[in-house]
Amino acid sequence: MGGSGDKGVEAGAYPARATIRDVAARAGVSIGTASKALNANGRLKQDTIDKVIAAANDLGFRPNAMAQSLHRTRSMTVGVLTNDSFGRFIFPILEALEETLAEHGIAIFMCNATDDPQREQQHVDQLLGKRIDGLLVTARRMDRRPPIAVPGKSMPVIYVFSQTDDPDALCLLPDDRGGAALAVDHLIATGRRRVAHVTGPTEFEAVSLRYQGYLDALTRAGLSPQSDYYRSGAWSEAWGRDAVAQLFGGGIEPPDALFCGNDQIARGAADALRERGLAVPGDVAVVGFDNWDVMALAARPPLSSVDMNLHALGRAAGERLIAMIGGERLAGVERLPCSLVVRQSSGEEPQSAPAPKFQTNKTS
């Protein structure tokens, strides 16, 4: 039971595969001819082409992508650097990104730096060694991160669900402000007048953006914001319950609607309201943010919520990256629209299909 050291038994060789030389030999043609036949290049006799293809199939030939890349100076790979420990927001983004890039034959090197700058640098080094054609950086969203150091400035870098100060970089983000406004517009449109906003820690940029959106909608409706109705706390259900205690415990006029900074807060709030004997949405309407099914659907009643359309964000990131690899120069901050999914907590009829609305809002 030897160690699994670097010099293992017959260690090292990746499964030996047929080379184009083998194919050529078996087909009885030259190596150049074989290449042409396989790449449908140049003019070859149909007979030769068939012969070569047959030989290739026989041998299970698959061209060595590294050798191809070496020649083409195009690796057909990109790096994805994540810092959110692959968190739940990142997943749908990655999924869509992978899907998009795969359609173009581009593979993804996945790296996780867990917020350790040194590991991050190591990963970037590795990726540069692999000659990735582009890099996508993703992170927890609290703060702007320092730009990745890529020498030469020629490699496309996109920050998605993450932001940096580098003016040359492209940052892709959900339109938090617009999404929040969408939610509050909806509450107002369904007759609510005293809308409170219960949200997360103020250090998050998303918190202030969503608050802005909340204010936007109130202003638009001619309602004056009331400072008692803005409550910042943790991103948790417990905070949602506490906030309800604060807002409905007397001392201030109770709101008739709650727009919450995320679904956990909204769920906690909905629970607390029910336990106080207040009906949702009868007495108080509740809207959350994230549209996280596990929370939004399990809540009683199911929560209306703002969806950040992370899948679309991931797809957009893939498309932008491909464009940049193709030579386009893109930079700045691009915010993609959120949508509102209406469920019972804000007055939808039970059992009816959700009717998402969209707001298109681009900032650069």
Add this chain to the structure above:
Amino acid sequence: MGGSGDKGVEAGAYPARATIRDVAARAGVSIGTASKALNANGRLKQDTIDKVIAAANDLGFRPNAMAQSLHRTRSMTVGVLTNDSFGRFIFPILEALEETLAEHGIAIFMCNATDDPQREQQHVDQLLGKRIDGLLVTARRMDRRPPIAVPGKSMPVIYVFSQTDDPDALCLLPDDRGGAALAVDHLIATGRRRVAHVTGPTEFEAVSLRYQGYLDALTRAGLSPQSDYYRSGAWSEAWGRDAVAQLFGGGIEPPDALFCGNDQIARGAADALRERGLAVPGDVAVVGFDNWDVMALAARPPLSSVDMNLHALGRAAGERLIAMIGGERLAGVERLPCSLVVRQSSGEEPQSAPAPKFQTNKTS
């Protein structure tokens, strides 16, 4: 603005980087010497080494990994093929896997096939073209999947959190049965005698394994299982609430403990018990499965739960894969131990630190 097609502007070249030729030229030595200096190979005059390294730094030289691999016939990459849409169970596994492999300088190609066999095959083809040194397959756990078709049989393949019938393959799974027994042992040890098991759909192998573990523990304690106490339904909070209605609605002697198949069921159950005026854990103890913080910690009271140690599973997968790449032959089904995290729902003092226990249980 033109399409982002394959023939973009100056498309294609990955950021041109200094080659070892450039380094050699700048250092005024031959290309072979430069290579030796950089790889600390052979015997060189210290002066030359310094000169070369300085030149390399000046030029920001980073060896082209594809060229190296081409020569070494070892790509230092592995593929990860997932089918669970990157689901929440897969994340911690991937994280640990990535960490483990990165320590060995191995990079990961991430692919998602979303249960489409055709896309899966495409991805495998791509990966074979990239000459990956190994492959890791992950999936939703309901059923055994058909083995991946890798020609030649020489490439290491590991199925993690996923199982296949191929007797030559290595499958890594959590020890569901042992984990369940751990939970029920704990309930019995803390004085419970009427332990019910509320779990998910019977099609899941995990459901029957956890049921086995439940029976194991009862038997060990000399308690006879009662068929009324076994309830299978959906993996949801709603089912947890329903099950409580069934178990405590009269007609059968109510249990004094609930071992639930996952944390969502457990949370629903805890909610329903509270709403019935039953104290948790005073009247009924509750233990969940998965130790999913979002559920377990947000529940009232916080849930005791079985942790599948997915991080350890991922790390094990990485280590096994490295061993196999090194030439070791591993096969069979390996089940890694779960652990129990005790919180208030099963009688832990409030605010005290959780005391995980471990069971080591390997099956092949």
Add this chain to the structure above:
DNA sequence: TTGAAAGCGCTAACAG
């Protein structure tokens, strides 16, 4: 229509 050869960037064996 096909074959031969150069070269992508690197390493290692062999000369000098």
Add this chain to the structure above:
DNA sequence: CTGTTAGCGCTTTCAA
């Protein structure tokens, strides 16, 4: 101690 060279597997001129 250092330089030269063959070759990893492939594509692509350039000849034949």
